[in-house]
Amino acid sequence: MTFGLGRSRYSLGVLSAVILPATVLLAAVFLHHVILDAQTPSSTQITVYSPQTTYSVPLLDIKGQSYVGLVEVLEPLGSVDARPDGKKYKLHFTAAGGNPVEAQFTDGKDKAKVRGENYKLSANFVLQNGRGYVPLATATNLLAKLLSVQTEFHPAGRRLFVGTGVERFTLELRQGNPSRLLIGFPSAVNPTIATEPGRVRFTFRREPVVAAGADNVTYNDPLITGASFSEHDGIAELDITGTAPLMANFADNGQTIIVTGAPGPPPPVAEQPPAPATQSAPNATAPTPQARQPAAPRFLVLIDPAHGGNDIGAAISPSLPEKDVVMALARRVLRELASRGIAAGLLRTSDATISLDQRAVSANAARPALYVTLHAANTGRGVHVFTALLPAANVSPQSFLPWDTAQAAFLDLSGTVAGSVAAELDARKLPNATLLAPLRPMNNIAAPAIAVEIAPPSDKVDDIASASYQDQVAQSIAAGIAAVRAKLPEVRP
Amino acid sequence: MTRRIAVIFAVLLVIALGLSIYAWYLKRKVARDEQLAAQQQSAAPAANGPPTPVTLFVASDSDATLRKSQMNVALPEEQSERARAVLRALFGAYLQSPSPHPIGAGADVRDVYLLGDDTAVVDTNSAFADKHPSGVLAEELTVASIIATLNANDGKIARVKILVNGQERETLAGHADLQRFYLASNIGQVVKDLQ
Numbered sequence: 001m002t003f004g005l006g007r008s009r010y011s012l013g014v015l016s017a018v019i020l021p022a023t024v025l026l027a028a029v030f031l032h033h034v035i036l037d038a039q040t041p042s043s044t045q046i047t048v049y050s051p052q053t054t055y056s057v058p059l060l061d062i063k064g065q066s067y068v069g070l071v072e073v074l075e076p077l078g079s080v081d082a083r084p085d086g087k088k089y090k091l092h093f094t095a096a097g098g099n100p101v102e103a104q105f106t107d108g109k110d111k112a113k114v115r116g117e118n119y120k121l122s123a124n125f126v127l128q129n130g131r132g133y134v135p136l137a138t139a140t141n142l143l144a145k146l147l148s149v150q151t152e153f154h155p156a157g158r159r160l161f162v163g164t165g166v167e168r169f170t171l172e173l174r175q176g177n178p179s180r181l182l183i184g185f186p187s188a189v190n191p192t193i194a195t196e197p198g199r200v201r202f203t204f205r206r207e208p209v210v211a212a213g214a215d216n217v218t219y220n221d222p223l224i225t226g227a228s229f230s231e232h233d234g235i236a237e238l239d240i241t242g243t244a245p246l247m248a249n250f251a252d253n254g255q256t257i258i259v260t261g262a263p264g265p266p267p268p269v270a271e272q273p274p275a276p277a278t279q280s281a282p283n284a285t286a287p288t289p290q291a292r293q294p295a296a297p298r299f300l301v302l303i304d305p306a307h308g309g310n311d312i313g314a315a316i317s318p319s320l321p322e323k324d325v326v327m328a329l330a331r332r333v334l335r336e337l338a339s340r341g342i343a344a345g346l347l348r349t350s351d352a353t354i355s356l357d358q359r360a361v362s363a364n365a366a367r368p369a370l371y372v373t374l375h376a377a378n379t380g381r382g383v384h385v386f387t388a389l390l391p392a393a394n395v396s397p398q399s400f401l402p403w404d405t406a407q408a409a410f411l412d413l414s415g416t417v418a419g420s421v422a423a424e425l426d427a428r429k430l431p432n433a434t435l436l437a438p439l440r441p442m443n444n445i446a447a448p449a450i451a452v453e454i455a456p457p458s459d460k461v462d463d464i465a466s467a468s469y470q471d472q473v474a475q476s477i478a479a480g481i482a483a484v485r486a487k488l489p490e491v492r493p
Numbered sequence: 494m495t496r497r498i499a500v501i502f503a504v505l506l507v508i509a510l511g512l513s514i515y516a517w518y519l520k521r522k523v524a525r526d527e528q529l530a531a532q533q534q535s536a537a538p539a540a541n542g543p544p545t546p547v548t549l550f551v552a553s554d555s556d557a558t559l560r561k562s563q564m565n566v567a568l569p570e571e572q573s574e575r576a577r578a579v580l581r582a583l584f585g586a587y588l589q590s591p592s593p594h595p596i597g598a599g600a601d602v603r604d605v606y607l608l609g610d611d612t613a614v615v616d617t618n619s620a621f622a623d624k625h626p627s628g629v630l631a632e633e634l635t636v637a638s639i640i641a642t643l644n645a646n647d648g649k650i651a652r653v654k655i656l657v658n659g660q661e662r663e664t665l666a667g668h669a670d671l672q673r674f675y676l677a678s679n680i681g682q683v684v685k686d687l688q
Contacts (some may be wrong), residue, residue: 313667315626322627356663375668377628379554384630391679404673433557435686437633438670440663451630 018449045350049208049233050077050162052096053334056234056350060133065123067133070105072351076331077147078164079467082132089125093146096335101146104131116146130319154210155278157231159355161208168212169238171227178261179223181240185209188254192237200246202258204236211238223261248381270386297490300479301337301481302346302368302447305330315460316378323351324378329454329470336478340486360444364371364406370417371445371483375453378461380430383473385421386451387414388443389436406446413448419451421480428472430457448488452477483485542568547579550641550684551586552634554592559638559687561645572647576605576613579646581638586619587635593632593653597624603659605643611651612674613643622657625666632669637683651677 003331016476045067055076070091074080078095087107094100103114107127112119114435118203119142125137134142137220140153140160149163172182184201189209191202210349224246228239261480305326307313313322337344348354349363354362363371393408395401401409418434425432441451454473458465463469544565552559565580567573582600588594599620606614625632640653652674656662660672 307667311667313518331500372631375629377626377631379628379631380557384557389633389677389679389683433686435633436629436683437668438675439629439630439668440631440670440672443670443673451629457628487662 033432034280044158046158046160046191047395048073048076048160048162048168049204049206052347053331054076054206054208054337055346058351059126059136060126062126062133064135064371067126068136068139070134073139073143075328075394079471080328081467084130084132085129087127087275088444089127091132093426095147098148102301105134114142119145134240135191154231157236158234159208159231163216166210169174169209170212171217171226173219173221175221179221181219181224181227181259183238183257183259184252184302185255185257190254190258191257193248195246195248195262196244197245200242200248200404202238202240202248202257205234205239207236209236209238211444220482224259229252236344240420297492299317299343299369299485299490300366300493301342301372302347302360302363302366302372302375303330303344304363306373311353313375314377316456316464318467320462322376325465326374326456327351329374329376329474332474333374333477335483336474340478342482343480349474357442357444360441363441364444364446367493368447369491370482371442371449372449372477373439373442373449373451375451376464377453377455380455380456381457382433383425383433383476384453384455385425385434386437386439386442386453387411387418387434388445388449389438390443403444403448405443407443407449410446410448414450416484417448417481418450420484421452421477424476424480425473427479428476430472430476447491496616501616512567538559542570543668544571547582548642549579549583549586549644550638550688551583554594554631554634557630557634557687559634560640567660573605573607573613576607576643576647577602579642580605580615582640583638591674594631594638595626596635597621600624607650610655611649613647613652614654614656615643616656616659619658622665622671627666627668632665632667633683634670634687636665636669636675637687638679640675640680641684642679644680653677 024477037367037428044061044066045056047054047056049117053076054339057072059069060069070089071080071082074091074093074227078093078098078197079094083090089105089107091105092100092104093103101115103112103119105112105121105125108119108124112125114384121134122137123144126133127383140151143149143162144151145229147163152161153159154161167186168183169186173183174180175180191204191207194201194203210231215229216226217228223244223485224240224242228241229365230237240259242259242261246259247262249258249260250256251258260383266408305323307321307323307326309323311323315321316325327348334344334346345366345368347359347366348466388407388411390405390408390411391407392411395409407414422432437451440449442451452473454464456462457466457469507508540571545568546563547566547568549564549596550559551562564579564582564586568578584596584600586592587594588598588600597617597620601618601621602615603618604616606616608614625635636655639655643650643653655665655671657671665671
């Protein structure tokens, strides 16, 4: 049997042998691309630097454009109340110490209203699973309008600076034997340092640093030959290259880093007289080089918003996973602690999947004075404060601690903190109970540790995410910690 | 020519779509059948024996308590089968509607192994963990009620380990530790706090 196809005539055999499988294959590839790729978020993220905190926000790839979640970006900067209403998405935002701002977006439309004025997005607003996403290209300008502060975005480095000037570092080469490169920062920095022969690399994950001059500088020096600054994936890196092994020392209370030759093999002797440096910082004051002293003990509270990423935790409601509720609460606790002068950090700052063992390892490595893990559930009412369910052990915290029962050495102090937080919850008339719980990774934490699980305050489960309820819980936690701070030993980092 | 190719492509696309949907349906069916088979495999015949009063520690979500209650259960002679029958009675209390402490539909105790004089290993089915409500308190109530109930009916059981489908699992539903052996004496304090 044959049939016509223009001027040519093909047999059905050819059609079934070649075209059919090819079409099925094409269709499968097409379906895979359309169905999977359109829904799978990309793993990229941006880092946001603000005066209050530095945090990461994941980017969502929608139809080839990068989008960012409005709540994810705004939550660390103030109080957010965002609710979808049909195709509309209404946002109420109050920056810390600022006035309330309202904005309204519409799914599939690029027109919005911000502060009562019309606002045009660079692409359509997207509402997915009750969350609102705006195009990254507009986010910088939109944030400036919502927060009434200056913003600056470095697209290549995926770094967004909100309401804080970027911190420009200067380079000053002091030639001698050996030569020294002084890197000056406006405020103290704490980069990760990696060295390899002839190179030392500083990685800045939390500091909003950028180069004051050119990104790449070449030195005509027998020891230090160049400096190269780059930004990528939300971090900044500064590479110093040399002709011999290099080492870095901190000076000026962490505001200056001095790079010079590492002791050991002597640096090569220059055959030519040293030439002047090609770049020096104008008006740079000479820092007083000091060897970095061992860090002093400090009081750090580590907040662990449970779950994250693929692990959503409990489904409080179909559109409200536990991981989001506790992230919002964690940021409120962070703010409340900061307002009481207590240093605190988050174990997870983005929607990342972190295993229980990884959480314990990270927490123990941070050497906190107190570990607080936050949970949420839709069963019961009020707040439950837990300490680890472990047999009491008469073990010194300074001794070797078994992984499975590391918390046993800190149970007394953990109980003290739990009792104090419960008292503050009582003071705010929030129903609560203090219990023991077989909760991981609390057993593996080598520091005083508590877990706080919040349940909805009323029959309306969504109220668990209300700003007023979460603020009360956060204030109770922070006040409870502040009340017993003197009883908790500071820890050397 | 272009129209004919478009028609052929559209027909083949519909066929490909149909095949994809059928493959998805088959995958779901196989998964459902496997689950059903596992449940049927784990379903044991009802315990034989005279009705005997047993003590259950029944959890209640509404007020976050564990309350002691008595119930008549047909108990077999063999010790591990007796322990299993008691736990199945406890699960029965949770699976009824309305439930004071809902657990996943189809949750069951596959076996209870008694090791030495003082240790019980409770092997539950997948539905018990996969469908258990997630939460620190919700999971703790379940674990504590299992251990307290076992200890109340056999005072020799001092250590309890919970398995899921014969395997060790990290947590029950994201919170309660299932990798450890629980001490009944330790759980006693939890029970006291939850009275």
